[in-house]
Amino acid sequence: MTDLLLIEDDTKLAQLVQSYLAEHGYRVHVEHRGDRALTAFRRVRPALVILDLMLPGRDGLSLCRDLCGETAVPLLMLTASMEDQVTGLELGADDYVIKPVQPRVLLARIRALLRRQQPGDSTALQFGRLALDPDNRRVTLGGEDLPLATMEFELLLLLARNAGKVMSRDAILNALRGIDFDGLDRSVDVTIGKLRRKLGDEGREARRIKTVWGKGYLFSPGQWED
Known part of the structure; x- marks a missing residue:
């Protein structure tokens, strides 16, 4: 139990x-x-x-x-x-x-x-200096461990697995929580903001996790070299 x-x-x-x-x-x-x-x-x-x-x-x-x-x-x-x-x-x-x-x-x-805590697709992902290890729930940036909360890790992994594809809030919430976006839920936006801060992607024009206005968010696979 x-x-x-x-x-x-x-x-x-x-x-x-x-x-x-x-x-x-x-x-x-x-x-x-x-x-x-x-x-x-x-x-x-x-x-x-x-x-x-x-x-x-x-x-x-x-x-x-x-x-x-x-x-x-x-x-x-x-x-x-x-x-x-x-x-x-x-x-x-x-x-x-x-x-x-x-x-x-x-x-x-x-x-x-x-x-979300159960083992799933264990395929490791690498984008330049960013590495994601689903088996060990580990993320490194430039070889340094990046401590992430559960929601942060799951959202980053979801976006990375869909690199180059715009994901709507509805698709993200369905994938992570099994619910539809109701127009008020702030959990995705808040978590994106936290991820950007930890990934050094802050500023008016985030380039690693982009906002596509009116559509959602996009993980840019080619923006992790520097």
Whole structure:
């Protein structure tokens, strides 16, 4: 049985989520306080963390920062605020579910995140100074390891496997999360921004991961030599 950690102070919601996910093969450990969450994480060592952002003892955003700095375990936020969604994604969260939580949506997001952790196409990719190793989930640029969060790695790998092809937000979200773009989801744009910063591709005219206005994003295979 797969272990998950739910950090949620709403007792009724926690019980609902715990019961529902147990019916689908997950063992959910619950922590109600933010100031005890890191200890709970280290004790449980879950396959995935579900994190509410409004917690007693310590706020969820600071927890998100520390958890993402400590582990590559997928982190799923529970939030009601667009601002918190963007901030959480900037801090390293992999996905979010909007409150009030719909159990079937939560289950689908959990399955999608865990699926991304499973071995798939192991073909290594090389573009000039950029190398991607799917087996070891490793990216190097100029021979130096490039630490990436789960969503960052998966998005870069997806774009690289489709090098030279424009990918729409809809296609990206379907591939990574199994959902369609609703016009409001910012996770792809936020993650692209983070990737560009780490890849040295910032500026008004990004050339390695290009924005094709009105269409999507394009990974440029010939822009990795310098």
